[in-house]
Amino acid sequence: MxxxxxxxxxxxxxxxxxxxxxxxxxxxxxxxxxxxxxxxxxxxxxxxxxxxxxxxxxxxxxxxxxxxxxxxxxxxxxxxxxxxxxxxxxxxxxxxxxxxxxxxxxxxxxxxxxxxxxxxxxxxxxxxxxxxxxxxxxxxxxxxxxxxxxxxxxxxxxxxxxxxxxxxxxxxxxxxxxxxxxxxxYKDTLLSFVASVQLTSNDMLRVGDWIEMPQVGADGDVVDITLHTVKVQRFDKTIVSIPTWRLMSESFKNHWLEPHNSY
Structure with missing residues (x-):
């Protein structure tokens, strides 16, 4: 054929x-x-x-x-x-x-x-x-x-x-x-966004800062800042995740500029 x-x-x-x-x-x-x-x-x-x-x-x-x-x-x-x-x-x-x-x-x-x-x-x-x-x-x-x-x-x-x-x-x-x-x-998302803007614009927190927040067991270096959480690596190499909005509603100590720089 x-x-x-x-x-x-x-x-x-x-x-x-x-x-x-x-x-x-x-x-x-x-x-x-x-x-x-x-x-x-x-x-x-x-x-x-x-x-x-x-x-x-x-x-x-x-x-x-x-x-x-x-x-x-x-x-x-x-x-x-x-x-x-x-x-x-x-x-x-x-x-x-x-x-x-x-x-x-x-x-x-x-x-x-x-x-x-x-x-x-x-x-x-x-x-x-x-x-x-x-x-x-x-x-x-x-x-x-x-x-x-x-x-x-x-x-x-x-x-x-x-x-x-x-x-x-x-x-x-x-x-x-x-x-x-x-x-x-989206309450937490909105609160976290507002907190993230305030933290960044006021230069209150940066990656690499050593912060203390005893109420959440955080004492170490900031390794990541996202919309919802801030990750802190403690000196024993464990990671603590803090909701971003809590950094604005509660106090924490930042050792970046001087030994007792707290917010």
Missing amino acids: DIKQLWLNAQDLWGTLDQHPLLHSSLALAVLLVIALILGRVARYLILHASRMLGRQPALHWINDFRHNKVFQRLAQITPSLVIQFGLHLVPDLSKTAMVFLGNVALAFTILFLLLAIAALLNALLDIYARTEHARTRSIKGYVQLTKMVLYVFGAIIIVATLIDRSPLLLLSGLGAMSAVILLV
Whole structure:
């Protein structure tokens, strides 16, 4: 059987599918999904290979931070959903309802991976900042964590609104009615954020400071400052995690400037 005969048989088979619209559209969707996955793998390979090549250059060493935090990998994961979004109109016998639903699902995945890419980008920028001189005295991890939290909340709202085919403003108006519940749930986060801003802006606490806070059993060096906790390594090498807001509501002694510098 030659190639021409195979082509004619394939045309006959495809023609018979016109008599079965559901089967026709299902097979077309399966083909579109396979193509999207293949293009996604190709895009991932090309992007990661290019990032490795560029990361070898000394002037572009920061690309390695992007690669280690999977920024490029997250961006490549957007490819399949984009292919499906733009390829749905090529699927024959697909109802308008199904096209809208599948398009919304694909768009939701696009938004999801875009959010993950932005979060990975923030992590990469945090790693780059950690190697600077300012990072020794000014920690921005808390701000990055808060930014990611806000990003995830608004991203979740947009994704849900996309899936139910409604405006995000409609969901945001509903959140306004639940403001009391939201404040109760995120009370510690808000308190920690305010405390983190005050500690940083007033230069009350830095990574490397020796602090004492007997009420929580903390007596040692500050090794990490995040949005929710401050980690103190005691002299026996154990770690004490202190809620950030407690450093503003309770007193502690900081030996950074002088032997008896307390707040």
